[in-house]
Amino acid sequence: MGFFGLFGQSEEEKRATEVRAGVVAPTRSERQRCWEARDNYFACLDANNIVDALKDDKQASKACGKQSAQFEKDCASQWVTYFKKWRVQEMQKKARIKELEAQGAIKMEVSSNFTERS
Amino acid sequence: MPQPAAPMRTVINALSRAPARQCARLMSTARGSQSLRTPATQWLPKAQLRHPLDQRRTFKTVEEAKSRYRSGPFSWKAGILFVLTGGGLLYYFEREKERMQAKRIADSQKGVGAPKVGGPFQLINQDGKTVTEQDLQGRYSLVYFGFTHCPDICPEELDKMARMFDVVQAERPDGLLPVFVTCDPARDGPKELKEYLAEFHPSFIGLTGTYDQIKAMCKAYRVYFSTPSQVKPGQDYLVDHSIYFYLMDPEGDFVEALGRQHSPDQAAKIILGHMKEWKGPLKNN
Numbered sequence: 001m002g003f004f005g006l007f008g009q010s011e012e013e014k015r016a017t018e019v020r021a022g023v024v025a026p027t028r029s030e031r032q033r034c035w036e037a038r039d040n041y042f043a044c045l046d047a048n049n050i051v052d053a054l055k056d057d058k059q060a061s062k063a064c065g066k067q068s069a070q071f072e073k074d075c076a077s078q079w080v081t082y083f084k085k086w087r088v089q090e091m092q093k094k095a096r097i098k099e100l101e102a103q104g105a106i107k108m109e110v111s112s113n114f115t116e117r118s
Numbered sequence: 119m120p121q122p123a124a125p126m127r128t129v130i131n132a133l134s135r136a137p138a139r140q141c142a143r144l145m146s147t148a149r150g151s152q153s154l155r156t157p158a159t160q161w162l163p164k165a166q167l168r169h170p171l172d173q174r175r176t177f178k179t180v181e182e183a184k185s186r187y188r189s190g191p192f193s194w195k196a197g198i199l200f201v202l203t204g205g206g207l208l209y210y211f212e213r214e215k216e217r218m219q220a221k222r223i224a225d226s227q228k229g230v231g232a233p234k235v236g237g238p239f240q241l242i243n244q245d246g247k248t249v250t251e252q253d254l255q256g257r258y259s260l261v262y263f264g265f266t267h268c269p270d271i272c273p274e275e276l277d278k279m280a281r282m283f284d285v286v287q288a289e290r291p292d293g294l295l296p297v298f299v300t301c302d303p304a305r306d307g308p309k310e311l312k313e314y315l316a317e318f319h320p321s322f323i324g325l326t327g328t329y330d331q332i333k334a335m336c337k338a339y340r341v342y343f344s345t346p347s348q349v350k351p352g353q354d355y356l357v358d359h360s361i362y363f364y365l366m367d368p369e370g371d372f373v374e375a376l377g378r379q380h381s382p383d384q385a386a387k388i389i390l391g392h393m394k395e396w397k398g399p400l401k402n403n
Contacts, residue, residue, distance in 0.1 A: 022354025025266035025310060028317045031273060078354040079269045086270075 022076045034075035038083050041067040051091055053084045220391035224373055235364060235372035236261075237338040241299070241331055244312035244324040251370050256401030258373075258393060259295040261364040263341045265302035265357045266314040273318075275361060278382045280319040282363075285386035287321075290393055293400070299325045301343040301359045303332045339364055365389060368400055 009017070018024045026034065044064035045053055053060040053068075061068055072080055236251070243249045262279055264272035276298065283296045298315060300306035303326050306314075311324030326332070336343050336359075343359035363376040363385065373392055376385045 022267060025305075025314055027313075028273075035270070076267070076269075076354060078267075078356055082269050082356055 020076055022078055034079060037071040037074040041071040042087060052088045216391055221395050224392055224395055235340055236366055236370055239335045239338060241325040241327040241335060242308060244308045244315060246308045249325060254295055255370055256368050257295050258293060258368060259297050259366045261297045261299060261339065261366060263299045263301050263336065263359055265300050266306050266310050271361055276318045279363065281382035282386045283319060283321065285383060286389050289390055293393055294389065295323060296321060297323045297325060299335060301332065301336060302357045303327055303329050365392065368396065368398055
């Protein structure tokens with residue numbers, strides 16, 4: 001801490017706290033850092049066969065405590081929850097697509113304009 | 119029925135004779151060319167090389183004449199001409215197809231029963247200046263809704279939008295206005311928008327307003343968004359919202375929605391296609 005110890009927090013730490021609390025929106029580099037921490041954390045969850053880090057909270061913090069701490073340090077807490085939920089949905093989606101493909105389903109290109117189909 | 123029988127027979131006779139005659143002709147030409155080839159290439163002196171059937175050409179060497187006989191009318195020149203013509207036609211038809219497709223989509227949004235997307239609004243930009251639908255007219259505009267605290271989709275989409283804009287800009291300078299409208303007016307004021315958008319593209323126009331103004335704007339563009347209810351002051355939250363780019367024409371009418379399935383370059387191509395079709399007035403400054 002040194003010099004900054006006298007004033008409580010350094011500018012950098014203050015900013016990080018604000019980002020975590022969602023007071024300010026993260027910048028591009030802050031977003032990048034958060035995404036990297038997220039990917040690290042998810043890689044650890046993958047390695048430990050944990051899908052839902054919210055449900056299997058104890059297991060996740062035991063196996064990936066270090067990565068989880070970094071993830072929570074670099075991302076807004078709302079984002080942490082969002083990404084954990086997103087992971088579960090994404091994995092369900094992938095599993096479902098795999099299942100459908102195994103059944104011989106055909107991928108459909110969805111059009112985004114509102115014209116009538118001819 | 120004795121009347122038609124006689125002509126019928128003559129027709130049949132003629133038909134049965136025809137192949138035989140054709141065959142005979144074929145054989146004679148085959149024999150003819152065979153007999154011609156040998157003397158022409160091997161024994162005749164240069165001057166006599168010119169064959170009555172091929173008087174337009176003169177061959178300098180025996181080898182040239184030989185290869186001319188072997189390849190018939192297919193020379194490398196003919197090949198190149200064929201490829202060029204074919205390629206040209208293919209290009210033309212593909213372009214025409216794309217043009218018609220763009221026109222069809224644009225027209226279908228203009229007619230009766232087309233979705234009414236867009237309309238009048240009054241918001242402020244990142245510099246605090248009032249912006250209305252009038253300010254967007256005279257140019258195409260690409261409208262995207264999002265919020266600065268967005269975790270992953272908006273930043274990705276805004277990077278895409280920047281790329282799209284650059285591609286369009288290169289071909290049609292000042293033909294397109296890239297517009298970002300916040301769905302989170304409580305936190306995204308002009309200052310926040312300015313800082314946020316500067317990191318994506320200096321030309322982006324950020325729009326914000328009061329909660330009611332934004333609600334009206336989202337309703338006009340058929341954008342779904344939901345801010346969680348009962349948010350305490352200072353508490354963080356995420357906003358759920360639609361993630362389409364809305365392409366609006368210079369009169370403020372909706373043209374097409376571009377989604378996540380389009381790559382930036384594909385989307386830019388679609389936009390440029392619509393721009394080429396535009397016959398109405400445009401702003402030049």
